[in-house]
Amino acid sequence: MPEQTFDVFLAHNSNDRPFVQEIYRKLQNRGIKPWLDIVEIAPGDVFLTKIQEAIIQSKTAVICIGSTGLGKWQDLEAQISINLFIQKGMKIIPVLLPPVKAIPNEALTLQQFRFVQFEESVENQQGLDLLEWGITGVKPNSLTSSSLSLPDAEKRSPFLGLVQHCDPTKILFIKNIKDPSGRWAYLLEGVLPSKAPTFELMWRPNGRGVDRPKAGDLMLLHQQAKVTHLIEFLDGNVRKTDVGNFRLVKVIWMLKHKDWHLLPHQKQILGFDPKYRDGNTHSFRSPNFIRFNQAWKDLKDFQYNLVEHLAELSSADR
Secondary structure: OOOOOEEEEEEOOHHHHHHHHHHHHHHHHOOOOEEOHHHHOOOOOOHHHHHHHHHHOEEEEEEEEEOOEOOHHHHHHHHHHHHHHHHHOOEEEEEEOOOOOOOOHHHHHHHHOOOEEOOOOOOOHHHHHHHHHHHHOOOOOOOOOOOOOOOHHHOOOOOHHHHHHOOHHHEEEEEEOOOOOOOOOOOOOOOOOOOOOEEEEEEOOOOOOOOOOOOOOEEEEEEOOEEEEEEEEOOOOOEEOOOOEEEEEEEEEOOOOOOHHHOOOHHHHHOOOOOOOOOOOEEOOOOOOHHHHHHOOOHHHHHHHHHHHHHHHHHOOO
16 A cells, blocks of 8 residues: 555545544544545545545545445445455444444445444544544553443354254355455454344455355355354345455354354364365365365265354353
8 A cells, every 4th residue: 555644534424524523533632643525625626536545545444324324425435445455454444323223234345344333422432442442453441341341131142043043954165254454354243243144245356156155055154264154145146346246145153252263273163174265165065175075974964063063152152
């Protein structure tokens, strides 16, 4: 990336400008240098040119989501930011403005990022502290383990029932995923814990097998030698873009509260160690999936054994 002049780019719907201007001032007071269109774009400047330059020159993009959703310009800003996340690992932070409680379905690609929520107003101290932490990478002393603890109702994995009642024979595919920044992909911390989240799973433009899973099929996702998700394909549609191809999926299993670094090695869960890192779709029914076929003679044995392992992990996810 070119030299980064700004700490954070503030993408917002013009309907939410009063909230965002207040966030802008609060960040400045904390020694953070934000970019805001009405402050930085002079009369006669070309909006698109200035916006692209500003995003490229920013370390982080904050996508503010208010009650009216994403505006047209903001949607473009979000897409540019996501492209830079994919290509360069740019940090993206969704910010939920009052009274928004969760990232809307129209912004599915943002659901993989942990959000910051301002529940009642942008004066919320914890919201500002979390935003500062996300932008600077330095955790304010005010953010203690007790202040960040989850309510009791959210401490048990919401996916235990889903994985226990899923059809194991639908587990037909596996795919390696990777966050370009080196962090965990699809943490989905921007989704209400009470819901089974949906998101768009990405394949690179030249990735193979994006159209192989059918609606209702299940796929395992693994990364950094850990199995992190079991997902269900919600339809057969493929959304194609210049940066990648996307499928809409629902999470059947993932751990919400456990440190994923502490998960068992994927070989303990799968019974074999996949060695590919290509991001393509791999089918358990393929005769060419040699490592799987050497480890498992019967697909159904693998499927039911896998569900038992995932259910055990969910039971301990407190």
